[in-house]
Amino acid sequence: MVTGVLYTVSAPSGAGKTSLVKALVSEDAGIDLSVSHTTRARREGEVDGRDYHFVAEAEFRRMIDAADFIEHARVFGNLYGTSEGAVRDQLQAGRDVLLEIDWQGARQVKRGFPEAVAVFILPPSREALERRLLGRGQDSPETVSARMAGAIREIEHYAESDFLIVNEDFDLALNELRAIVRAQRVRFAAQSERHEALISALLASG
Numbered sequence: 577m578v579t580g581v582l583y584t585v586s587a588p589s590g591a592g593k594t595s596l597v598k599a600l601v602s603e604d605a606g607i608d609l610s611v612s613h614t615t616r617a618r619r620e621g622e623v624d625g626r627d628y629h630f631v632a633e634a635e636f637r638r639m640i641d642a643a644d645f646i647e648h649a650r651v652f653g654n655l656y657g658t659s660e661g662a663v664r665d666q667l668q669a670g671r672d673v674l675l676e677i678d679w680q681g682a683r684q685v686k687r688g689f690p691e692a693v694a695v696f697i698l699p700p701s702r703e704a705l706e707r708r709l710l711g712r713g714q715d716s717p718e719t720v721s722a723r724m725a726g727a728i729r730e731i732e733h734y735a736e737s738d739f740l741i742v743n744e745d746f747d748l749a750l751n752e753l754r755a756i757v758r759a760q761r762v763r764f765a766a767q768s769e770r771h772e773a774l775i776s777a778l779l780a781s782g
Contacts (some may be wrong), residue, residue: 587697588727647684700744
């Protein structure tokens with residue numbers, strides 16, 4: 577069976593990463609969104625095991641000590657991590673897996689999985705980014721200011737990605753994300769394995 581492709585999608589807060597990822601996963605039955613572990617409190621409407629695996633910090637640190645994570649990081653005071661065992665199982669089953677993570681996590685994933693495909697989402701401008709953060713209406717001005725500063729620090733690492741998408745027009749950005757996934761599926765190694773019988777028949781003499 578062809579092994580799945582591992583993707584990381586990173587972006588500053590407010591760039592529209594989550595909306596793009598949700599749209600891609602909802603329409604593509606061949607790709608799974610990895611569910612991260614986190615120590616942050618569950619928000620209204622979130623479901624444990626669907627949105628995140630919500631765990632206490634002591635349990636999270638036990639998992640770090642046991643080397644259970646592909647990557648882990650502290651973001652805005654909370655810990656986030658991706659289970660290596662779960663991801664490897666999905667890939668070996670031929671499933672593509674997408675990790676929605678920050679630049680720290682994407683860098684760690686590349687160390688353990690050099691073949692992973694790293695995608696970075698940029699906002700169309702600094703002003704647009706600030707408007708999106710303010711438009712959420714969920715955070716205090718101090719929190720928005722902190723998130724803006726964090727977003728700029730995130731953007732500083734854009735060059736570590738394999739693909740770069742500017743999310744000015746959502747439909748165009750989604751098409752570009754689709755194109756990246758489709759291109760990986762027709763790479764030589766995957767296609768030659770997937771169509772081995774066809775290739776053998778085409779090359780058979782007589």
